[in-house]
Amino acid sequence: xxxxxxxxxxxxxxxxxxxxxxxxxxxxxxxxxxxxxxxxxxxxxxxxxxxxxxxxxxxxxxxxxxxxxxxxxxxxxxxxxxxxxxxxxxxxxxxxxxxxxxxxxxxxxxxxxxxxxxxxxxxxxxxxxxxxxxxxxxxxxxxxxxxxxxxxxxxxxxxxxxxxxxxxxxxxxxxxxxxxxxxxxxxxxxxxxxxxxx
Amino acid sequence: xxxxxxxxxxxxxxxxxxxxxxxxxxxxxxxxxxxxxxxxxxxxxxxxxxxxxxxxxxxxxxxxxxxxxxxxxxxxxxxxxxxxxxxxxxxxxxxxxxxxxxxxxxxxxxxxxxxxxxxxxxxxxxxxxxxxxxxxxxxxxxxxxxxxxxxxxxxxxxxxxxxxxxxxxxxxxxxxxxxxxxxxxxxxxxxx
Numbered sequence: 193x194x195x196x197x198x199x200x201x202x203x204x205x206x207x208x209x210x211x212x213x214x215x216x217x218x219x220x221x222x223x224x225x226x227x228x229x230x231x232x233x234x235x236x237x238x239x240x241x242x243x244x245x246x247x248x249x250x251x252x253x254x255x256x257x258x259x260x261x262x263x264x265x266x267x268x269x270x271x272x273x274x275x276x277x278x279x280x281x282x283x284x285x286x287x288x289x290x291x292x293x294x295x296x297x298x299x300x301x302x303x304x305x306x307x308x309x310x311x312x313x314x315x316x317x318x319x320x321x322x323x324x325x326x327x328x329x330x331x332x333x334x335x336x337x338x339x340x341x342x343x344x345x346x347x348x349x350x351x352x353x354x355x356x357x358x359x360x361x362x363x364x365x366x367x368x369x370x371x372x373x374x375x376x377x378x379x380x381x382x383x384x385x386x387x388x389x390x
Numbered sequence: 391x392x393x394x395x396x397x398x399x400x401x402x403x404x405x406x407x408x409x410x411x412x413x414x415x416x417x418x419x420x421x422x423x424x425x426x427x428x429x430x431x432x433x434x435x436x437x438x439x440x441x442x443x444x445x446x447x448x449x450x451x452x453x454x455x456x457x458x459x460x461x462x463x464x465x466x467x468x469x470x471x472x473x474x475x476x477x478x479x480x481x482x483x484x485x486x487x488x489x490x491x492x493x494x495x496x497x498x499x500x501x502x503x504x505x506x507x508x509x510x511x512x513x514x515x516x517x518x519x520x521x522x523x524x525x526x527x528x529x530x531x532x533x534x535x536x537x538x539x540x541x542x543x544x545x546x547x548x549x550x551x552x553x554x555x556x557x558x559x560x561x562x563x564x565x566x567x568x569x570x571x572x573x574x575x576x577x578x579x580x581x582x
Contacts, residue, residue: 235566236538239537240539249426249447253425253448257448258414261414
């Protein structure tokens, strides 16, 4: 034991008057007197016993640390989750059971498999037809048309009358024309006829 | 058990390897081993404030959770852990100093009184002792707590504080002498 440790040990355990002569002689290299030794002894005891608090870690601290650990580890697959230990008597049946389940699942998947002996190629005729989707119906459409009267006499009306030129002369007009021919006014009528013909 | 054995029997180093491999139970085992010691350390170092000590304990373990690979395999785990705890306390002292400078409170009495009436009061004695330890500085208080509260060997205290073992021994020896002198007026209480 080194000097300092030995001196501390003596301070802790023995008051000055209980020290042997040899120890008293030895401690004199550290302290000058009995009073000083006793004072240092008291100080050591005080430091060891002073406010020996009965404080215990708060369970909330551990809880919070667990949460923080889980939050830190959750993104990755934690090794801890697989770090549990399993006794041998449970491990062997567990492995066997897992094997049986895997075999059974594999077997049930293969049930609907169709086995093919040989491939045969057959040629068929296929008619491709497309249905018409547009229907055309012809029908007569009657439409009323306004025909202007024949009383226009001035040249300025000519352009309005002109669309009538190509439609011919009906019976009523012809009758009126003949009446006019009988009653004179030949020049005017001739001009009218000439215009119609155009 | 063929896949694992009880974690409580494993050494710290093995637990660290498992923790770094992502095994949450290793963290819980480390917590079970070290949380009472660390809590006592923080309680003593952080003004005997229980809430603050619990927070500090939480923070230190959060550092481990956030990055388990930061644990230095070259040092023993307990040394590494107490170093982290010591640095955490230093940060707390800085924050506290900043808070105190921002507040306009009256300065506290730091003189060790030899008043005889006070000596009869155990509470006053306890406060005096705290003041004396406070005056010794953070590093000295850390040494005291690590040595007398957590009973760490001198060599490990030196490793935690990153200073030679001889210096730890010598500082603790003289610190005790000063403490003995400061507490001399309270002899009557001590004898009781």
